[in-house]
Amino acid sequence: MKLSTVIEMKGISKSFPGIKANDDINLSVEKGEIHVLLGENGAGKSTLMNILYGLYQPDEGQIFIKGKAARISNPNVAISLGIGMVHQHFMLVEPFTVAENIVLGSEPKKGTSLDLDKAIKDVEELSKKYELKVDAKSLISDISVGMQQRVEILKTLYRGADILIFDEPTAVLTPQEIEELGVIMESLVSQGKTIILITHKLKEVMAMSDRVTIIRRGKVIDTLNTKETDIDELAEKMVGRKVNLHVEKLEKASDTPVLEVKGLKALDSRGLEAVKGVDFEVRSGEILGIAGVDGNGQTQLIQAITGLQKLTAGEVLLNGKEITGLPPKDVIDSGVGHIPEDRHKRGLILNYTLAENSILGSHKNKKFKSKFGLSYPKIREHARRLIKEFDVRTPNENVEARSLSGGNQQKLIIAREVDRDPSLCIAAQPTRGLDVGAIEFVHKRLVELRDSGKAVLLVSLELDEIMSLSDRIAVMYDGKIVDIVDAKDATEKKLGILMAGGSIQAEK
């Protein structure tokens, strides 16, 4: 293999208000390699790639593409230089067909008309050439997530890209789809393409890459050959200290159900049935994990249990008492703690201080009242205690929740919910967007809750998280629970099959 540098970024710096996202970054990528940019959320990986793709302009620094200095002022320039980007959140127009999405912006013409027949033909040829199976005439809204990703890849290839940037491509995929993506990337490289892969998942780095550049807080820490490193070294470089990736957990068994859900059905915002009859129970002293690809009804299930949305059928029992369809206030009072999946929308009021946020949901409790209204001294004292006990890093309790990092915001929410001493704690994607340190903390607290005899219902899209924390794992697909398996018997492969709607029996 003849090596030649296709991308050279030198001294790139970029600031956003209040944060230096990229600080004097140097990166060089060789032709025909799969080069990983590894870093935690907010480390500056995506910013760097958005600069390379012309979506942002760097404050300082130079870019050389195939040896020539380039000023990439907008995506058109990047495209003409042969750079293509597969975005983390797919950039697909839902009511358009696959072919329309792929040709958008560089459409084939016949006279003044759009030549849709040629578009379809081109897409089919391209799909065959790179073995990326898509259905050119289908609407985006009708195809699977995996195919949507292939459409994104084809979009770049249609424009003649030979350098492909993948931004966190595995976040929305099942384990099988991730494996498929690995094969696709190998085959692209074998056809002369160069790939930059942005990720924070260490396993993917080891499985998919040739070299890895680690970025932490906007700076390049190191560039390593994947063969010469291991997961522990990468984790340490990514986080900046030694990390314990293993969750310690005592054996525990109990048969007392805390939460019982029977035949629950609920609609989504479009009025379609999103939860189609779900039965399960969560026992005291256990963590029940709900695994599944995003959008299979998990959100609606949680909202229906917590009273945030109506359910259309079924019942919900807490400690044997019916709480079906109660308003959120009564659900909280009956002993449910809720760490919501969108902490900015549901978990906190960002313009309120930490003190005010710390009593949301228990603001009617007598202990926070004075004669006529709320007693701020009491509230602040309460908040100070939570901040201390849960190690929330903040100057004081009077700053706005907005000013905290995601990890500290999450700690505050957990503090508030746990402090109410609920018999059931619902944690929906509790570590989304958090750095490794905060993830460790959240995991430890959830296990502590379990060990103290509470029931924990964990919903997560991260399969690793589900597998390391749960005692039992329920897999959701298309609004139903496909199966509930014991965590001891669960393997990634098995869960992956269930997450795609298959059954384990059929696979045997």
Added chain:
Amino acid sequence: MEGFLLILSIIVPATIRSATPLMFAALGGNFSERSGVVNIGLDGIMTVGAFSAVFFSYKTGSPWMGLLGAMVAGGLFGLLLAFLSIRFKANQVIVGTAINILAASLTTFLLVAIWGKPGQTNSVSAFQNWGPFNIFTYLAFVLVGVSYYVMFKTPFGLRLRAVGEHPKAADTLGVNVQLTRYLCVILSGVLGGIGGASLSIGSMNLFKEGMVAGRGFIALAALIFGKWNPIGTAGACLFFGFAVALEIVSNKLPIPREFIFAMPYILTMLAVSGFIGKAVAPAASGIPYEKGER
């Protein structure tokens, strides 16, 4: 039977005549909303168009110059809406409402300033009928076809719809989101202006205060009714036109007149409340596009 034919011979042309101004405005709204900008100001833009048409016809003696003037004035008001809602990301509904108020008061003021009397202008030279209709009706039907072709059969149409559905996706493929929106909103103003002119120098030969009478809003309802598709929208306009035409023959029908008068508005409400099938608006309609939003 003869009575029925007589009624039909009155109703059909009346339907088409009443639908004409609606069709221009609705096509305007179609371009604007498909590109992601809600144009509530269409009613005001029609008023401005109606007034400008009379003014320029009065000054030059030519209805053709009147039509041109209406297009330019409408386009300028479209530009104003575009500038405020795209450049400054102002709330589009509020800007549109402001344009409606501005149009009503500005024309009332200029009416007195130019003709020296309130209420209505003097007669000016207007378009004559060619056959059963005036030029506007023929133009409206041609533009429906052209709009459909542009929106659904050309690269520009694909881009403008992409911009209205998922501007960021369009941006990442190098489509100029802002420019596309500017063009569409200005075009929407031009079409609204023609719609206004079709009232003042088409069906009549003068400008009267309040002569647009909410047609801009009915056009928006027709847009929803027609599911943001020029042909469907034109059909909806004809339907609303039919309701208006019924008024003309209402004394020959066994239905209370008041009910017939209320018909267009009842239909509008039904259309807007999604009674007639589920209409899905362009996903990014009404939302300003933030480049580089994180």
